[in-house]
Amino acid sequence: xxxxxxxxxxxxxxxxxxxxxxxxxxxxxxxxxxxxxxxxxxxxxxxxxxxxxxxxxxxxxxxxxxxxxxxxxxxxxxxxxxxxxxxxxxxxxxxxxxxxxxxxxxxxxxxxxxxxxxxxxxxxxxxxxxxxxxxxxxxxxxxxxxxxxxxxxxxxxxxxxxxxxxxxxxxxxxxxxxxxxxxxxxxxxxxxxxxxxxxxxxxxxxxxxxxxxxxxxxxxxxxxxxxxxxxxxxxxxxxxxxxxxxxxxxxxxxxxxxxxxxxxxxxxxxxxxxxxxxxxxxxxxxxxxxxxxxxxxxxxxxxxxxxxxxxxxxxxxxxxxxxxxxxxxx
Amino acid sequence: xxxxxxxxxxxxxxxxxxxxxxxxxxxxxxxxxxxxxxxxxxxxxxxxxxxxxxxxxxxxxxxxxxxxxxxxxxxxxxxxxxxxxxxxxxxxxxxxxxxxxxxxxxxxxxxxxxxxxxxxxxxxxxxxxxxxxxxxxxxxxxxxxxxxxxxxxxxxxxxxxxxxxxxxxxxxxxxxxxxxxxxxxxxxxxxxxxxxxxxxxxxxxxxxxxxxxxxxxxxxxxxxxxxxxxxxxxxxxxxxxxxxxxxxxxxxxxxxxxxxxxxxxxxxxxxxxxxxxxxxxxxxxxxxxxxxxxxxxxxxxxxxxxxxxxxxxxxxxxxxxxxxxxxxxxxxxxxxxxxxxxxxxxxxxxxxxxxxxxxxxxxxxxxxxxxxxxxxxxxxxxxxxxxxxxxxxxxxxxxxxxxxxxx
Amino acid sequence: xxxxxxxxxxxxxxxxxxxxxxxxxxxxxxxxxxxxxxxxxxxxxxxxxxxxxxxxxxxxxxxxxxxxxxxxxxxxxxxxxxxxxxxxxxxxxxxxxxxxxxxxxxxxxxxxxxxxxxxxxxxxxxxxxxxxxxxxxxxxxxxxxxxxxxxxxxxxxxxxxxxxxxxxxxxxxxxxxxxxxxxxxxxxxxxxxxxxxxxxxxxxxxxxxxxxxxxxxxxxxxxxxxxxxxxxxxxxxxxxxxxxxxxxxxxxxxxxxx
Numbered sequence: 001x002x003x004x005x006x007x008x009x010x011x012x013x014x015x016x017x018x019x020x021x022x023x024x025x026x027x028x029x030x031x032x033x034x035x036x037x038x039x040x041x042x043x044x045x046x047x048x049x050x051x052x053x054x055x056x057x058x059x060x061x062x063x064x065x066x067x068x069x070x071x072x073x074x075x076x077x078x079x080x081x082x083x084x085x086x087x088x089x090x091x092x093x094x095x096x097x098x099x100x101x102x103x104x105x106x107x108x109x110x111x112x113x114x115x116x117x118x119x120x121x122x123x124x125x126x127x128x129x130x131x132x133x134x135x136x137x138x139x140x141x142x143x144x145x146x147x148x149x150x151x152x153x154x155x156x157x158x159x160x161x162x163x164x165x166x167x168x169x170x171x172x173x174x175x176x177x178x179x180x181x182x183x184x185x186x187x188x189x190x191x192x193x194x195x196x197x198x199x200x201x202x203x204x205x206x207x208x209x210x211x212x213x214x215x216x217x218x219x220x221x222x223x224x225x226x227x228x229x230x231x232x233x234x235x236x237x238x239x240x241x242x243x244x245x246x247x248x249x250x251x252x253x254x255x256x257x258x259x260x261x262x263x264x265x266x267x268x269x270x271x272x273x274x275x276x277x278x279x280x281x282x283x284x285x286x287x288x289x290x291x292x293x294x295x296x297x298x299x300x301x302x303x304x305x306x307x308x309x310x311x312x313x314x315x316x317x318x319x320x321x322x323x324x325x326x327x328x329x330x
Numbered sequence: 331x332x333x334x335x336x337x338x339x340x341x342x343x344x345x346x347x348x349x350x351x352x353x354x355x356x357x358x359x360x361x362x363x364x365x366x367x368x369x370x371x372x373x374x375x376x377x378x379x380x381x382x383x384x385x386x387x388x389x390x391x392x393x394x395x396x397x398x399x400x401x402x403x404x405x406x407x408x409x410x411x412x413x414x415x416x417x418x419x420x421x422x423x424x425x426x427x428x429x430x431x432x433x434x435x436x437x438x439x440x441x442x443x444x445x446x447x448x449x450x451x452x453x454x455x456x457x458x459x460x461x462x463x464x465x466x467x468x469x470x471x472x473x474x475x476x477x478x479x480x481x482x483x484x485x486x487x488x489x490x491x492x493x494x495x496x497x498x499x500x501x502x503x504x505x506x507x508x509x510x511x512x513x514x515x516x517x518x519x520x521x522x523x524x525x526x527x528x529x530x531x532x533x534x535x536x537x538x539x540x541x542x543x544x545x546x547x548x549x550x551x552x553x554x555x556x557x558x559x560x561x562x563x564x565x566x567x568x569x570x571x572x573x574x575x576x577x578x579x580x581x582x583x584x585x586x587x588x589x590x591x592x593x594x595x596x597x598x599x600x601x602x603x604x605x606x607x608x609x610x611x612x613x614x615x616x617x618x619x620x621x622x623x624x625x626x627x628x629x630x631x632x633x634x635x636x637x638x639x640x641x642x643x644x645x646x647x648x649x650x651x652x653x654x655x656x657x658x659x660x661x662x663x664x665x666x667x668x669x670x671x672x673x674x675x676x677x678x679x680x681x682x683x684x685x686x687x688x689x690x691x692x693x694x695x696x697x698x699x700x701x702x703x704x705x706x707x708x709x710x711x712x713x714x715x716x717x718x719x720x721x722x723x724x725x726x727x728x729x730x731x732x733x734x735x736x737x
Numbered sequence: 738x739x740x741x742x743x744x745x746x747x748x749x750x751x752x753x754x755x756x757x758x759x760x761x762x763x764x765x766x767x768x769x770x771x772x773x774x775x776x777x778x779x780x781x782x783x784x785x786x787x788x789x790x791x792x793x794x795x796x797x798x799x800x801x802x803x804x805x806x807x808x809x810x811x812x813x814x815x816x817x818x819x820x821x822x823x824x825x826x827x828x829x830x831x832x833x834x835x836x837x838x839x840x841x842x843x844x845x846x847x848x849x850x851x852x853x854x855x856x857x858x859x860x861x862x863x864x865x866x867x868x869x870x871x872x873x874x875x876x877x878x879x880x881x882x883x884x885x886x887x888x889x890x891x892x893x894x895x896x897x898x899x900x901x902x903x904x905x906x907x908x909x910x911x912x913x914x915x916x917x918x919x920x921x922x923x924x925x926x927x928x929x930x931x932x933x934x935x936x937x938x939x940x941x942x943x944x945x946x947x948x949x950x951x952x953x954x955x956x957x958x959x960x961x962x963x964x965x966x967x968x969x970x971x972x973x974x975x976x977x978x979x980x981x982x983x984x985x986x987x988x989x990x991x992x993x994x995x
Contacts, residue, residue, distance in 0.1 A: 054478070055478070056478045056481070056482060115691075116691055116695070119695055120694065120695070123698070125477050125478065126402060126404055126477060127694055127698060129404060129477070129478055129481055130404065130632070130636060130690060130694055131690065131691050131694040131695070133406070133629060133632070133687070133690065134633075134686075134687040134688065134689070134690030134691040134694065135687065135691055136687065137626075137629065137683045137684055137686060137687025137688075137690075138684050138687040138688055138691065140683070140684065140687075141681045141683060141684025141685075141687065142684070144680070144681065144684070145681065145684075149680075258482075258485070258486070258489075261482065265479075303489065303490070303493065304490055304493070304494075307486040307489070307490055310482070310483065310486060311471055311472075311483055311486070314475055314479050314483060315471050315474070315475070318475075318479070558854075559854050562853055562854045562856065563850070563853060563854065566848060566853030566854075566860075566864075567839075567843060567846050567848045567853065567864075568848070568849075568850060568853060569853075570832075570836055570839055570840050570843070571840065571843055573829070573831070573832060573836075574829050574832070574840045574843075577829040577830060577831055577832065578827050578829060580791070580811075580827070581823065581827040581828075581829065582829075582840065583790075583810070583811035583812050584789060584791075584811050584815065584821055584823075584827075585815065585820075585840050585841045585843060585844075585903060585904075585906075585907060586812050586815035586816060586841070586843045586844030586845075586907050587812055587840065587843050587844075588810070588812040588813075589810075589812070595850060599850070
């Protein structure tokens with residue numbers, strides 16, 4: 001099968017690159033992990049909302065961007081920390097920003113659902129989708145209005161210094177922080193979805209909205225809660241992105257959102273573990289493409305490659321890596 | 331006053347059907363044809379050169395209407411068709427391919443000029459056909475996907491193709507296909523040439539003193555052609571099949587409508603008109619520039635269709651004229667007036683897409699059938715829902731269009 | 738058997754681990770009215786869906802008029818002569834009754850893109866002929882004044898009739914009716930039952946219906962096949978089925994007493 005052959009070729013390419021520069025390869029892997037973590041947080045939002053409403057929330061990426069933009073304002077104007085600040089104030093700033101960004105994005109996402117999608121819940125499938133596109137543009141322009149068309153820059157608050165090394169490979173503090181921030185969020189999410197009442201309500205509503213309503217689940221509240229959760233994750237992702245990359249712009253949400261959505265589909269839309277797995281994979285794809293030196297297409301081609309992956313998955317294996325095949329016609 | 335209105339109304343109803351059906355459209359066409367002559371009398375109305383662009387965008391919106399409005403396929407990558415048409419015009423009617431010299435019916439070009447120079451009239455047709463092929467190719471992977479996935483994938487195409495034309499030069503792909511970010515210009519002019527020029531028809535538009543008017547009337551002719559085709563298609567066997575697919579594609583298939591084939595036809599038709607419009611626009615601007623092709627443009631066209639009325643030819647025309655006017659002139663003017671009112675300077679055109687997004691959201695929430703709904707919707711809104719059933723409907727019942735489990 | 742319009746041999750459908758239909762053998766004699774019954778989840782609609790191309794059988798053959806149709810797409814099966822109605826009405830809500838029926842004729846008409854745009858005389862003739870036939874079908878199915886009415890605005894009973902009109906427009910040899918009398922009151926049900934017989938007789942059709950209403954089943958079918966948990970547990974005339982213990986057991990006494 002062509003698929004197996006392609007994967008084999010990719011495998012060969014990876015091996016050659018590894019052999020040619022193992023430490024470089026490993027640092028690229030770490031970059032992949034870092035990028036993948038940010039994508040994971042955004043992808044989870046897409047998959048949560050898709051699971052419960054069968055809606056691709058186009059505006060989700062823009063919630064992420066607004067969360068990031070807000071974080072820059074907090075860092076620059078409220079906490080006023082920069083690269084010379086003491087570690088304690090930086091830690092305080094990050095903590096504060098996290099809380100505010102998450103809360104803001106959660107509220108924003110919930111509002112978007114309430115205003116834009118709730119009335120269209122029983123409309124033909126096309127309607128909320130079109131509305132989501134409109135919402136996305138509105139949010140982008142909000143970002144444009146308040147933060148302008150240029151990149152907003154913050155000082156690198158986390159140093160590039162290596163936190164520790166594995167042999168020759170350095171793991172820098174900023175990469176480490178991304179991973180360290182992401183893991184508790186993922187664990188928290190898992191706990192929430194599997195062990196709490198709200199989480200069970202979410203899962204039930206994803207499976208069968210009418211039946212859930214009939215057993216007494218408040219569907220509207222559950223959906224709002226899902227959007228809040230998704231939004232919160234996106235807000236956190238926005239902050240983490242700003243910490244890692246130090247700049248953000250109003251229109252980056254849409255781009256990154258698309259990549260994150262591809263990740264969600266790759267892993268299996270509706271499947272939380274799949275979203276994370278897909279996101280890490282896409283993170284690796286991006287990092288390998290831009291970081292490896294032997295026969296690498298380069299950053300101009302990243303978007304095309306990701307897009308090609310999206311098409312391939314949707315055409316050949318729409319349920320993704322971890323998803324389940326649904327019966328045809330169902 | 332209302333008495334006079336009532337008399338007018340009854341007088342109108344008495345007219346033979348032919349009059350009633352064709353009077354309004356005929357009047358509109360006459361008004362449109364004469365527009366360049368009286369536009370100066372109307373302050374605030376777009377000048378002829380802007381009107382040309384409005385007509386081109388309207389044609390594209392009608393093309394998109396066939397895909398989104400008739401067949402119900404959310405195509406977010408229509409800009410790809412626009413780009414395809416424009417670059418065909420650029421390849422076949424300019425100095426771009428300087429290693430070849432091929433002339434065929436071109437006007438206003440020196441006989442020894444390098445490059446391919448085919449008569450622009452022919453190029454328009456070729457652009458339409460070429461873009462149709464592009465549409466069919468894009469359709470192959472995308473049309474078997476479900477509605478929301480189709481939207482995302484077409485969105486992807488809408489992003490990739492502009493990126494491609496920006497990079498398809500020596501540095502990017504090894505040979506100069508699109509001349510990268512510079513684009514290809516100039517493009518030959520449209521015209522009727524010397525022989526017909528002798529009879530009084532304009533020989534070369536671009537050198538004529540009534541350049542804007544000539545382009546305007548040609549654009550109008552192309553638009554009327556698109557309108558004609560749209561209406562004919564809507565009322566045909568294929569049009570019914572499209573609307574059936576839009577309503578319920580599983581039921582449509584169960585009634586004998588071949589899904590892939592029929593959907594591909596809608597793409598093909600949408601692409602056809604998009605390609606012609608794109609080629610014409612490139613000729614008008616005398617260039618194909620990557621800066622013109624950006625993903626948001628597809629959403630701009632979508633907004634026209636939503637505002638006007640999905641599936642409604644008149645509605646889409648109205649929606650397109652309004653939005654293209656806003657885009658070219660309206661937003662700037664409104665921005666100034668609003669700024670004067672509020673006492674602050676607001677660069678409204680900067681937020682154009684936020685406004686278009688807002689229009690989309692508001693329309694979907696408040697009036698999803700559009701300003702001028704498709705005639706079917708109108709019947710429903712006037713007639714209302716008939717007798718309610720006397721007993722509970724056991725299953726999902728009419729009007730939800732949802733798929734229920736089987737067995 | 739000699740003149741079976743449809744023959745299904747060992748037709749099996751699995752969804753992941755679930756076996757919806759388990760090697761079913763089933764034949765429909767030409768010109769007959771056959772009913773497929775069974776408790777919910779027995780696999781009846783799954784079987785229907787395999788006949789109409791919505792599902793592909795995991796294994797087995799389905800021969801329609803001698804030709805293998807298993808796995809063919811729905812529209813190809815309609816072209817070959819199988820028409821159907823749906824369990825939960827799936828009319829084109831925003832289209833008029835007339836247009837719904839015209840869509841049913843899609844595979845029997847041939848106007849193409851160019852012909853439609855140019856308005857060729859051939860296309861015009863085809864359209865007016867089609868309109869004529871559609872009007873006749875609507876009258877035949879008891880909807881004489883409804884053609885310009887939107888399907889979504891019709892009363893429930895009329896919608897059911899429209900579904901049948903639309904299915905008949907596909908010019909089928911075999912008509913599949915999926916729970917056609919669901920939601921009807923006794924009078925409407927009786928009317929519909931005689932209507933089914935009339936269609937079979939006058940239009941020279943074969944009819945297969947899924948039904949839960951035993952009055953209809955016993956009243957109109959010439960042969961009944963009973964499914965339970967994806968297997969055929971009985972087959973025979975109404976009298977035989979009424980007396981069949983396994984069937985009675987499967988329904989827990991329901992229906993047979995109706």
